[in-house]
Amino acid sequence: MSNTAETFARRSLISIDRLNRLEALDIIAAGARELSAPPTTKPLKGRTVCLAFFEDSTRTRTSFELAAKRLGGDVVTITNSGSSASKGESFYDTIQTLAAMGVDLFIVRHRAAGAAQAVADATGAMVVNAGDGMHQHPTQALLDALTLTQHWGSVEGKTIAICGDIAHSRVARSNSILLQMLGARVRVAAPPTLAPRDLESWGVTPCASARLAAVGADAVMALRLQHERMRGADLPSGRDYRQNFGVTLDVMAAAKPGALVLHPGPVNRGVEIDDAVVDHPDISLITNQVEAGVALRTGVLRLMAERADVQAPLTTGEPPEATPETTLGKSNAKAKAKELSRSTRISAADAA
Amino acid sequence: MSDMLIINARLVDPATTHDRMGWLYVRNGLIADTDEGDLPAAGRPDGAVIIDAKGAVLAPALVDVGVNMDPTGSHGDTWPTLQKAAAAGGVSTVIIAPSAQTPLDTPDAMAGLISLAKHDAGDVHLHGLAPLTTPWNTGENLAELTLLHHAGAIGFVSSGNDLRDLHRLRQAMLYAGQFNTPILASVREPNLETGAIAGSGDIAHRFGLPGAPTVAEHIAASTLHALAQDTQTPLILDGISTNAGLAGAGLPHGDHTAAIRHTTSASSTDTPAPPLRWATPATALMFNDIDTGTLDPAFRLSPPLRSEDDRTGLVDAVYASTRNAIIRSQHWAAPLHTKRQLFAEAAPGAPGLETLLSAVLSTASQLDIALADALAPVTTTPRNVYDLPGGSLKVGEPADLVVFDPHAPWVCRPDALHTSGRITPFAGRRLLGMVKATIIGGHLAWDAMSPQNQAPAA
Numbered sequence: 001m002s003n004t005a006e007t008f009a010r011r012s013l014i015s016i017d018r019l020n021r022l023e024a025l026d027i028i029a030a031g032a033r034e035l036s037a038p039p040t041t042k043p044l045k046g047r048t049v050c051l052a053f054f055e056d057s058t059r060t061r062t063s064f065e066l067a068a069k070r071l072g073g074d075v076v077t078i079t080n081s082g083s084s085a086s087k088g089e090s091f092y093d094t095i096q097t098l099a100a101m102g103v104d105l106f107i108v109r110h111r112a113a114g115a116a117q118a119v120a121d122a123t124g125a126m127v128v129n130a131g132d133g134m135h136q137h138p139t140q141a142l143l144d145a146l147t148l149t150q151h152w153g154s155v156e157g158k159t160i161a162i163c164g165d166i167a168h169s170r171v172a173r174s175n176s177i178l179l180q181m182l183g184a185r186v187r188v189a190a191p192p193t194l195a196p197r198d199l200e201s202w203g204v205t206p207c208a209s210a211r212l213a214a215v216g217a218d219a220v221m222a223l224r225l226q227h228e229r230m231r232g233a234d235l236p237s238g239r240d241y242r243q244n245f246g247v248t249l250d251v252m253a254a255a256k257p258g259a260l261v262l263h264p265g266p267v268n269r270g271v272e273i274d275d276a277v278v279d280h281p282d283i284s285l286i287t288n289q290v291e292a293g294v295a296l297r298t299g300v301l302r303l304m305a306e307r308a309d310v311q312a313p314l315t316t317g318e319p320p321e322a323t324p325e326t327t328l329g330k331s332n333a334k335a336k337a338k339e340l341s342r343s344t345r346i347s348a349a350d351a352a
Numbered sequence: 353m354s355d356m357l358i359i360n361a362r363l364v365d366p367a368t369t370h371d372r373m374g375w376l377y378v379r380n381g382l383i384a385d386t387d388e389g390d391l392p393a394a395g396r397p398d399g400a401v402i403i404d405a406k407g408a409v410l411a412p413a414l415v416d417v418g419v420n421m422d423p424t425g426s427h428g429d430t431w432p433t434l435q436k437a438a439a440a441g442g443v444s445t446v447i448i449a450p451s452a453q454t455p456l457d458t459p460d461a462m463a464g465l466i467s468l469a470k471h472d473a474g475d476v477h478l479h480g481l482a483p484l485t486t487p488w489n490t491g492e493n494l495a496e497l498t499l500l501h502h503a504g505a506i507g508f509v510s511s512g513n514d515l516r517d518l519h520r521l522r523q524a525m526l527y528a529g530q531f532n533t534p535i536l537a538s539v540r541e542p543n544l545e546t547g548a549i550a551g552s553g554d555i556a557h558r559f560g561l562p563g564a565p566t567v568a569e570h571i572a573a574s575t576l577h578a579l580a581q582d583t584q585t586p587l588i589l590d591g592i593s594t595n596a597g598l599a600g601a602g603l604p605h606g607d608h609t610a611a612i613r614h615t616t617s618a619s620s621t622d623t624p625a626p627p628l629r630w631a632t633p634a635t636a637l638m639f640n641d642i643d644t645g646t647l648d649p650a651f652r653l654s655p656p657l658r659s660e661d662d663r664t665g666l667v668d669a670v671y672a673s674t675r676n677a678i679i680r681s682q683h684w685a686a687p688l689h690t691k692r693q694l695f696a697e698a699a700p701g702a703p704g705l706e707t708l709l710s711a712v713l714s715t716a717s718q719l720d721i722a723l724a725d726a727l728a729p730v731t732t733t734p735r736n737v738y739d740l741p742g743g744s745l746k747v748g749e750p751a752d753l754v755v756f757d758p759h760a761p762w763v764c765r766p767d768a769l770h771t772s773g774r775i776t777p778f779a780g781r782r783l784l785g786m787v788k789a790t791i792i793g794g795h796l797a798w799d800a801m802s803p804q805n806q807a808p809a810a
Contacts, residue, residue: 192526236494236498237496240498243499
């Protein structure tokens with residue numbers, strides 16, 4: 001089934017690889033409008049938006065919260081600590097409970113891949129994936145593309161180097177797909193312990209160091225090294241990583257003059273990127289990314305709210321746009337989930 | 353430094369396998385010219401000192417891989433004693449291994465070791481190997497391999513302990529693979545060899561010594577070999593001492609007691625696997641477990657001494673694959689107080705720089721092989737593996753040479769050794785092969801005829 005959509009009109013944004021180029025450009029354009037001439041309508045007025053952040057995040061959560069509130073939404077937030085997840089409630093039960101309370105739009109972050117899709121299948125609500133495991137973080141890639149587009153007009157024909165823990169990065173996955181979709185060339189540099197085995201299939205060019213990846217590049221993106229990776233089996237230390245893969249002034253000197261620098265944040269200064277590069281007045285786009293983030297998320301939520309059918313999902317029989325490949329999407333997923341939940345309670349009662 | 357013309361020499365070149373009488377001219381630290389015959393056609397070059405080898409062998413000097421030292425002198429040779437021992441043994445190049453006392457696991461320690469050689473007067477070439485993981489006894493983390501390589505480490509070492517966590521070991525090999533330098537990986541399996549002080553067998557059984565089963569070596573060797581192929585990392589399987597170990601590595605071997613069918617499966621990857629190299633200590637080629645039965649702590653070694661079948665299997669294997677096998681001395685000047693103990697309580701290890709050449713010649717004499725091939729495991733092979741210059745008698749190569757009489761006997765007297773280590777399994781043994789001179793970088797680093805170096809008469 002080919003995707004011939006010319007604008008983004010979906011009820012969910014789960015993964016970059018489900019979008020086509022025109023949909024992606026449409027979302028980026030919506031973000032650009034929020035930056036230059038933000039519309040004043042509030043299409044989420046009267047709707048409930050739930051930030052379901054099962055994995056910690058301050059900047060992404062705040063960014064989405066601001067976006068939802070700008071569009072007039074009633075925002076509720078659940079986080080991992082203090083939620084019933086810590087009491088042992090299953091993920092599905094938590095989501096069903098929230099859906100039953102009348103959530104229209106879920107923004108989901110979870111340490112397991114597939115979480116956002118599971119929410120879409122189980123509830124029929126609108127869903128935006130704010131990061132599922134190491135799989136995808138679509139709005140990050142879109143805001144990165146928006147940031148670069150604001151500078152260049154287009155990323156087509158540009159060369160972008162991504163340096164960092166590629167293997168464990170949903171940002172790397174989303175960005176690799178999106179940038180190539182938009183006509184850019186992507187290089188990646190990661191130590192062998194942090195590089196996925198199937199890197200060739202991503203269409204990117206693997207490089208043995210940040211410097212080699214940066215040669216003649218138009219932009220360099222540094223990814224955050226997680227602290228738990230910095231010792232033990234994957235890496236000896238932050239400084240050992242930095243020797244070959246840190247984005248330093250020396251690395252930027254190999255890139256095209258005026259090459260730009262990005263980082264999704266939060267930054268480990270002196271590890272994956274040096275202070276002098278983070279704070280460089282001419283080339284660092286890191287704070288621009290934050291601004292673009294709120295704009296992009298406002299833009300995509302606006303598109304979803306205005307174009308998708310925003311009927312309350314509990315009144316519909318079939319969850320719309322259920323993806324055929326998921327088991328849950330094959331039939332009335334909601335009813336099935338309720339059925340399973342109830343039967344578990346019955347058998348527990350029997351055992352008692 | 354004066355130029356020298358060595359005449360009446362039996363020129364033996366392991367790189368070309370040439371073996372002929374001739375002369376060799378050293379100029380400015382390099383081999384300037386060489387040919388068969390009595391003298392160069394143009395006569396003696398100006399300013400060159402004549403050295404008459406009197407029919408002795410002239411060959412590339414030895415390389416000893418994985419030598420232990422302690423710059424403070426408390427737990428091993430200092431650099432001055434190590435240098436003397438090396439030069440006396442015909443060794444021009446020592447590659448220092450990390451140890452519990454000298455872990456070499458930080459870039460500053462590695463840089464310090466390397467600059468030590470530059471500032472202390474002496475000729476012997478010094479290189480350092482860094483550990484793959486740190487700290488030495490537990491290996492919980494990867495060592496800072498990038499920085500260590502940057503500081504000058506020419507390779508890495510994996511102790512048997514790394515086999516305790518195969519995920520971490522695999523990650524370490526992947527990370528080390530960035531630098532394309534070899535990993536000297538010990539085949540001492542940590543779980544099966546726990547508490548072992550001897551090789552498992554009749555002797556160990558009779559004396560009640562906890563023995564290391566040979567299958568341990570098989571398992572370690574095959575695990576490391578498989579990981580090396582999987583990660584495409586250049587590996588040297590270190591400390592092979594048994595037929596079981598040879599079998600685990602996929603090398604030619606004799607029968608081994610563990611009834612394991614070993615099939616060497618060709619790798620199905622498109623890129624060819626890096627060649628398998630292996631290293632064995634000279635002691636494993638020279639001694640067997642009967643020597644353990646004396647309970648003399650001089651024979652407390654790691655790997656422990658094995659059966660005669662294993663020893664002969666090992667000797668055959670070394671010379672079936674001269675270009676892949678390295679013989680090393682495992683030199684350690686163990687302090688007297690660590691060795692003058694009961695066998696079970698003595699530290700394993702012994703000095704070996706000054707007996708390495710004799711051990712190699714003695715081993716080779718048991719087989720019908722050419723001297724040029726006999727010397728390969730201590731000259732050309734280690735240099736090729738570590739990409740070091742020299743190892744041949746070709747014009748342009750560094751003048752790192754040894755002159756020795758392969759037939760001259762000598763008795764190893766511990767008090768006459770130049771290393772600070774005094775307890776050696778070679779003590780009192782009549783050995784074949786006496787070093788007459790060692791030339792390093794065109795300098796006469798050791799001269800047996802010099803009064804202070806007179807060796808005791810055989």
